[in-house]
Amino acid sequence: MVQQGWSALCELAAAVKAHDLSIRYCSLRIGMHNAVRINECVEYCSDCYTVILVVDPHDLQIEHAASGIDACYRLRELIHCEPSAESRLPQALHYMIRVYAPYCFASMYAKRWQRAFAVSHFAQSLDGRIATESGDAKWIGNDANLIHAHRMRALCDGILIGAKTLARDKPQLTVRHVSGRNPTRIVLGSEFDALDHLKQVSAAPICLISSQAPAPQDGVDTVHLQCDNGLMSSTGILAALYQRDIHSVYIEGGAKTTSHFLREGALDVVQLHIAPMIFGSGLSAFAMPQIQYASESLRFASHTYVPVDNDMMFVGTLPSATG
Numbered sequence: 001m002v003q004q005g006w007s008a009l010c011e012l013a014a015a016v017k018a019h020d021l022s023i024r025y026c027s028l029r030i031g032m033h034n035a036v037r038i039n040e041c042v043e044y045c046s047d048c049y050t051v052i053l054v055v056d057p058h059d060l061q062i063e064h065a066a067s068g069i070d071a072c073y074r075l076r077e078l079i080h081c082e083p084s085a086e087s088r089l090p091q092a093l094h095y096m097i098r099v100y101a102p103y104c105f106a107s108m109y110a111k112r113w114q115r116a117f118a119v120s121h122f123a124q125s126l127d128g129r130i131a132t133e134s135g136d137a138k139w140i141g142n143d144a145n146l147i148h149a150h151r152m153r154a155l156c157d158g159i160l161i162g163a164k165t166l167a168r169d170k171p172q173l174t175v176r177h178v179s180g181r182n183p184t185r186i187v188l189g190s191e192f193d194a195l196d197h198l199k200q201v202s203a204a205p206i207c208l209i210s211s212q213a214p215a216p217q218d219g220v221d222t223v224h225l226q227c228d229n230g231l232m233s234s235t236g237i238l239a240a241l242y243q244r245d246i247h248s249v250y251i252e253g254g255a256k257t258t259s260h261f262l263r264e265g266a267l268d269v270v271q272l273h274i275a276p277m278i279f280g281s282g283l284s285a286f287a288m289p290q291i292q293y294a295s296e297s298l299r300f301a302s303h304t305y306v307p308v309d310n311d312m313m314f315v316g317t318l319p320s321a322t323g
Contacts, residue, residue, distance in 0.1 A: 001030070001049075003179070005093045006151070008034045009100050010180055012053075013155050017107035017247060024056040027069075030093065044068040049089055053081070053101055055108070075102055077302040078109070078317050079269055099148075099306055103155045106248035109268070115238040118266060119156070120251040120258045121149060122285045123273040129282035130255060135168055144309035145273045147177050149252070152271075154180025156250040158207070158241060162257035163189025170194055171252075172201045184221075184246055188237070188257055195220070207244070209237055234266035259287045262298070265320035270300070272314040 008030045015036045016023065029035040031048025044050060052072040054062050062072075071087040071094070081098045089097070106117035123141030124130045131137035141149075153159050154175045161171070166187050173185040182204035187195075190212050198206055199219070206220045211227040223240050225232045241249060251258055251267070261267045272285070291297060300316035307313075 001090055002092045002096060004032070004034060005030050005049075005096050006100075006178065008036065009096070009104055010154060011036045012101070013104040013107070016105055017157075019108075020111070022056075023105070023108055024054075024059050025062045026053045026055065027051065028053070049093065051089070051097065053097075054084070055105065071097070073097060073101065075105065078102060079302065079304060079315050100151060100155065103152065103248070106156065110242055110247035114242060115235060116158070116241040116246055117248045117268055118238055118251060118261060119152065119249070119269040119271060120261065120267050121152065121271040121273070122253065122255075122258070123275060124285050125275055125277045125279045125282075127278050127280065128284055128286075129279035130253070130285045131283040132279065133282055135283070137169075140275045140277070141273045142275070142309050142311050145311065145313070148273075148308060148313070150175050150177040151180070152250050153183050154178055156183050156248040157246040158184040158186045158249045160186040160188065160249050160251045160257070162254050163187050163192055163194075165252075165254040165257070166192070166198070167194045168254075170197045173198065173252075174202045174204055183250065184244075186241070186246075186249065188232070207241075207246075209240070231260060234261040234264045238266060255283060255285055255287060258285070262286060262318075263288060265318060267318055270314075270316050270318070273308060274312055274314060276311065 008028045011034060012026060015038055019038050024039050027037045027041045028051040029042040029045055029048045035042045049070045050068055052069050054074045057076060071089050072084045073081045074084050075081050079102050081101045087094050110117045122130050123145055159173045174182045182202060184205040184207050185198055186207045188209050190210050192208055208220060209223040211225060211232055213224045225236055301319045303316035305312050306315055
């Protein structure tokens with residue numbers, strides 16, 4: 001049933017992207033015969049679970065519109081998916097919907113904002129380190145966090161990293177630990193020395209974004225953006241991706257790239273997997289301008305904590321992000 005629930009969420013994300021009108025609610029039938037409907041209810045099926053997801057915060061009656069529903073959830077503030085009545089779903093399916101259903105609607109927000117929806121993710125120690133001084137970051141997150149990252153890759157249109165992260169870690173940036181399509185692999189920078197690695201590991205699309213005009217390459221989309229004080233506008237990057245039908249972007253680093261988006265208010269959601277370990281030294285997740293007082297720190301507009309096996313994940317929205 002968990003696999004069928006995951007397939008239904010992937011179908012929901014695709015349906016939301018294909019739907020150009022306003023969305024009040026969606027209904028899912030999860031079981032042997034999955035079905036997804038927008039602004040209408042799926043037919044009742046005795047061997048399936050029926051779920052309603054209410055998107056419109058002003059719609060107070062929709063959970064009563066369908067008979068035989070097993071759960072109804074209301075979405076708010078980009079990351080929250082809260083049951084409006086007692087759920088009759090298995091616990092694993094209930095967890096999956098609460099954690100991942102909000103990201104199925106990323107395209108809806110992208111169309112509203114005319115730029116890609118952006119989510120960042122790091123696995124970090126209790127003292128905020130994402131790697132040792134030498135750059136080693138293996139096994140900070142647990143196996144469940146790895147599966148989470150691949151689910152997020154499958155739900156998003158693109159996965160974004162900096163060119164230095166590509167050269168150092170040589171990641172595949174594909175979906176392997178769950179079922180789902182591979183996202184477009186997006187690399188920011190000026191030198192793309194490890195590009196052949198991406199071509200060898202997968203035929204998934206590649207997009208290069210640079211302040212310099214990258215040399216044309218077969219099968220590689222290139223985006224040339226002007227710099228402002230030596231940096232490309234992160235909002236401009238998201239707008240350029242939206243124009244290429246990339247409505248949602250999962251940012252996996254490195255710290256310099258993610259911090260640039262954070263400083264410019266271009267991150268909508270921040271995910272931080274907190275591992276029960278202390279480094280005492282190493283690379284920090286974020287590099288922000290120095291502040292003198294705690295009151296000057298960046299605060300989150302909304303947040304929640306999600307269990308990830310025996311660890312936990314902080315999920316927060318930035319003040320600049322609005323649902």
